[in-house]
Amino acid sequence: MSVRPWRDIVRRPSRRIMVGKVPVGGGAPIAVQTMTNTPTEDAAATIDQIRRCVEVGADIVRVSCPTVEATAAMGAICRASEVPIVADIHFHYKRALEAADAGAACLRINPGNIGSQERVREVVRAAKANGCSMRIGVNAGSLERHLLEKYGEPCPEALVESALEHMKMLQDEDFHEFKVSVKASDVFLAVAAYQGLSEVCDYPLHLGITEAGGLQGGTVKSSIGLGMLLWAGIGDTIRVSLSADPVEEVKVGYHMLKSLGIRARGVRVVSCPSCARQGFDVVKTVERLETALAHVTTELSLSVLGCVVNGPGEARETDIGITGGGGGKHMVYLSGVTSHHIDEPAMVDHIVSLVEKKAAEIEAAKAMTLLAAE
Known part of the structure; x- marks a missing residue:
């Protein structure tokens, strides 16, 4: 059940x-x-x-x-x-x-x-x-x-x-x-x-x-x-x-x-609508990420939250997450666990790199599973 x-x-x-x-x-x-x-x-x-x-x-x-x-x-x-x-x-x-x-x-x-x-x-x-x-x-x-x-x-x-x-x-x-x-x-x-x-x-x-x-x-x-x-x-x-x-x-x-959780293709982005609490420009960041990740067809999830109110909770439910912090340094989550900070200027490129790496890992695991089943 x-x-x-x-x-x-x-x-x-x-x-x-x-x-x-x-x-x-x-x-x-x-x-x-x-x-x-x-x-x-x-x-x-x-x-x-x-x-x-x-x-x-x-x-x-x-x-x-x-x-x-x-x-x-x-x-x-x-x-x-x-x-x-x-x-x-x-x-x-x-x-x-x-x-x-x-x-x-x-x-x-x-x-x-x-x-x-x-x-x-x-x-x-x-x-x-x-x-x-x-x-x-x-x-x-x-x-x-x-x-x-x-x-x-x-x-x-x-x-x-x-x-x-x-x-x-x-x-x-x-x-x-x-x-x-x-x-x-x-x-x-x-x-x-x-x-x-x-x-x-x-x-x-x-x-x-x-x-x-x-x-x-x-x-x-x-x-x-x-x-x-x-x-x-x-x-x-x-x-x-x-x-x-x-x-x-x-x-x-x-x-x-x-x-609806029926069928997935590519990166599922979870992002906040942004407000005065945001530590970075969420709207522009999501736009840049969606464009930069359009080529990724592997199913995985990415949370982009501007502050620490809902950020940690959402990040726990996604493969990769970014939460806005103070001083231009933002927290990166991997598999729901806090991992490291990233400076804002390098943030988008860094997240794209992490997503591509995660996608490659997922596809490699699929290939190994298929190979083992043969």
Whole structure:
């Protein structure tokens, strides 16, 4: 039994599918996804944006395929990408066929929006032939007319019913390699829809608050909605939808998962908001450290506290800590224990060096463990 049951997250059981080489659902790590915003026809620009997203941890990247020219570029894009590519398809089922043949690992498509069941059957054949999974993406802003007439407005029941209708079209073709999303810009609507869908199916769920807004507002809005769902154990992949560089979406996604203790990548910084007691400029120090430590992917923790009120307590819980002291000399903690003082001018470089050393030690220990297990 956990000694801290109040922070346990019990994930919703779901079946597992594969998006390329990435397992989704069935207890697999929650995957972080983003979407390119370059013209897909410009393969070089799209490949470069995908590369930058992968550098900060993107597991899956979605690419829009609205035209023949876009799907023509998909072959080069998929070959160049280190992570699976999801082809975003709307209405034009032939784009799905082309994208599957070009190497897309997953097709984001709503079967009911591409026409007849025969067209759905063609897409399923292409998906099976190319080892593609699919994502059904229901959106409150584009609900089917009959559901709007039935319910009067977008509501959780309408989103769930739409998802079930699309799911049935794939199930009727004996295709089950798909995940589902029921996104809305309204946080309460999205959360309620996901909660409802989680109760009536065991397919993996892709989480997102759609059209969330800019970097700051969208981060807050997405964190509230996705945080509620993730804390309840709902969700197998996430995408933070921001009007910002896709790289920022990935970073925010990892910060969410890290904050909930679900999945970590890189350095988790614990820092105070600063006040008149601070022995050094906490805000600028944290900014410099986050930039200087962006290349570290090993999971470890760093506390940066401006004074001795909460500093020692926080430092006891982190791998490395720094607490502000008097006279420009600050206390450094290693593994929660006081270690030595450091002068302020050398502080940032010194902390970066300690973090890099600790990361190397952690990776070496992992390697030894793997070697011993072989």
